[in-house]
Amino acid sequence: MKIEVFFNPATLAPNELAGRTVAVVDLLRASTTIAVALAAGAKEILPAVSTEEALRIAQNLERDQVVLAGERKSVRIEGFALGNSPSEFTPETVGGKTVVLTTSNGTPALLAAQGAKEVVVAAAVNFTAVVERLRLSLEATGDLAILCSGHDRQFALEDAFAAGRLAKVLLPEGGLRHVEVNDGALAALEIARHFGEHWLRALRASRHGQELATLGFSNDLRTCATQDSHPVVPLYADRRITAHRPAPEG
Amino acid sequence: MKIEVFFNPATLAPNELAGRTVAVVDLLRASTTIAVALAAGAKEILPAVSTEEALRIAQNLERDQVVLAGERKSVRIEGFALGNSPSEFTPETVGGKTVVLTTSNGTPALLAAQGAKEVVVAAAVNFTAVVERLRLSLEATGDLAILCSGHDRQFALEDAFAAGRLAKVLLPEGGLRHVEVNDGALAALEIARHFGEHWLRALRASRHGQELATLGFSNDLRTCATQDSHPVVPLYADRRITAHRPAPEG
Numbered sequence: 001m002k003i004e005v006f007f008n009p010a011t012l013a014p015n016e017l018a019g020r021t022v023a024v025v026d027l028l029r030a031s032t033t034i035a036v037a038l039a040a041g042a043k044e045i046l047p048a049v050s051t052e053e054a055l056r057i058a059q060n061l062e063r064d065q066v067v068l069a070g071e072r073k074s075v076r077i078e079g080f081a082l083g084n085s086p087s088e089f090t091p092e093t094v095g096g097k098t099v100v101l102t103t104s105n106g107t108p109a110l111l112a113a114q115g116a117k118e119v120v121v122a123a124a125v126n127f128t129a130v131v132e133r134l135r136l137s138l139e140a141t142g143d144l145a146i147l148c149s150g151h152d153r154q155f156a157l158e159d160a161f162a163a164g165r166l167a168k169v170l171l172p173e174g175g176l177r178h179v180e181v182n183d184g185a186l187a188a189l190e191i192a193r194h195f196g197e198h199w200l201r202a203l204r205a206s207r208h209g210q211e212l213a214t215l216g217f218s219n220d221l222r223t224c225a226t227q228d229s230h231p232v233v234p235l236y237a238d239r240r241i242t243a244h245r246p247a248p249e250g
Numbered sequence: 251m252k253i254e255v256f257f258n259p260a261t262l263a264p265n266e267l268a269g270r271t272v273a274v275v276d277l278l279r280a281s282t283t284i285a286v287a288l289a290a291g292a293k294e295i296l297p298a299v300s301t302e303e304a305l306r307i308a309q310n311l312e313r314d315q316v317v318l319a320g321e322r323k324s325v326r327i328e329g330f331a332l333g334n335s336p337s338e339f340t341p342e343t344v345g346g347k348t349v350v351l352t353t354s355n356g357t358p359a360l361l362a363a364q365g366a367k368e369v370v371v372a373a374a375v376n377f378t379a380v381v382e383r384l385r386l387s388l389e390a391t392g393d394l395a396i397l398c399s400g401h402d403r404q405f406a407l408e409d410a411f412a413a414g415r416l417a418k419v420l421l422p423e424g425g426l427r428h429v430e431v432n433d434g435a436l437a438a439l440e441i442a443r444h445f446g447e448h449w450l451r452a453l454r455a456s457r458h459g460q461e462l463a464t465l466g467f468s469n470d471l472r473t474c475a476t477q478d479s480h481p482v483v484p485l486y487a488d489r490r491i492t493a494h495r496p497a498p499e500g
Contacts, residue, residue, distance in 0.1 A: 010261050187405065187441055206436075
């Protein structure tokens with residue numbers, strides 16, 4: 001079994017993720033926002049690399065079916081209906097709609113994961129649901145890559161923490177002796193050990209968390225730290241993110 | 251006071267290091283090799299980005315004054331006198347000579363640090379000497395950036411550990427409350443806490459360390475893990491690395 005953690009989409013080797021199961025993490029805030037939006041009944045989320053691409057995608061859709069959302073430097077893009085605060089994504093704002101989303105860190109990570117076999121968007125709010133999905137994939141393929149979005153192209157503590165928590169609960173019995181890990185996974189596990197189950201402590205310790213708090217987004221930190229509040233599994237494929245619907249049992 | 255750790259030269263923002271004091275770490279093995287070579291009496295070390303550049307630099311120097319050294323995929327470059335094993339750098343091989351050195355990870359990190367005010371090459375073998383030098387710089391400027399070379403463009407555990415050890419001993423009294431750190435520094439400190447003072451344990455846990463052991467370089471791991479065996483402070487400026495000679499006291 002192999003579990004790898006990558007802290008930065010910018011330094012991935014070409015085809016590093018090709019054919020693999022990938023969990024993409026952008027805890028503050030795109031991963032959380034995506035899970036919250038799908039849980040609120042959004043039909044799908046289309047990630048866009050730029051404001052211009054978001055507008056172009058939206059123009060090709062029915063006007064009353066699409067919601068433009070996204071941030072630059074943490075603040076809502078001018079003219080867009082929504083920013084990147086999870087609390088903005090409610091049944092009223094996004095229910096039944098296509099959300100076109102562009103964010104500084106999360107979107108590049110998703111795009112870097114294109115070519116993977118399966119891409120799951122992981123956060124605290126959907127932690128256990130995502131873990132269950134990833135466990136099935138791991139059992140089937142024996143391989144998992146966790147891709148952190150980072151912050152401003154740099155290592156982000158909160159994403160490393162989330163990656164470490166995922167890796168920790170997905171380690172087979174017997175732990176590290178029975179799994180091939182990269183240095184990123186070892187470091188992420190160490191960070192997860194340090195913060196334990198305290199999502200909010202990790203978020204508040206991170207530079208990005210502190211920046212968001214300074215900008216008035218302290219509530220977002222609490223939302224992003226609430227484990228299993230939105231138990232949905234967002235799957236990214238063909239440039240769209242949809243909620244995974246498990247096949248009915250029996 | 252500000253202490254930042256960067257895990258990857260490839261993702262540095264332009265001018266991120268401009269005007270700053272920078273410690274460059276490539277524990278396996280360029281940092282170690284550079285310290286060992288200077289301690290063995292090498293006159294200077296000229297880093298080159300490629301085999302071709304190394305040859306070009308060497309051609310402009312007196313043939314009996316220059317030694318070509320370097321590796322690709324950990325193995326000595328064909329036709330070069332030396333590889334990148336610290337043990338190859340002795341008074342006999344490099345004493346009084348200019349060493350032209352090209353390595354996979356360390357050289358890019360050094361070049362990324364160009365434009366810094368002062369660049370110190372840090373390893374375990376010169377740990378305390380480097381710490382003393384960096385402490386003086388920190389007292390003068392209140393600012394330090396530690397740049398890890400990484401391995402194959404990825405996060406390298408051994409460099410993060412070394413960065414964490416540097417950050418730990420350089421933290422002011424009162425610790426993190428009195429210093430601005432980035433997420434990289436927080437993670438590096440956590441990794442340093444985990445391995446304590448066990449350089450060799452960290453090297454052996456790292457993927458790069460395991461690769462080197464497999465290739466027959468286990469002795470290099472021990473050399474690279476021997477703290478303070480070569481107490482020299484390599485300074486990089488104007489594309490050359492020389493041993494810092496402290497001004498005579500009094």
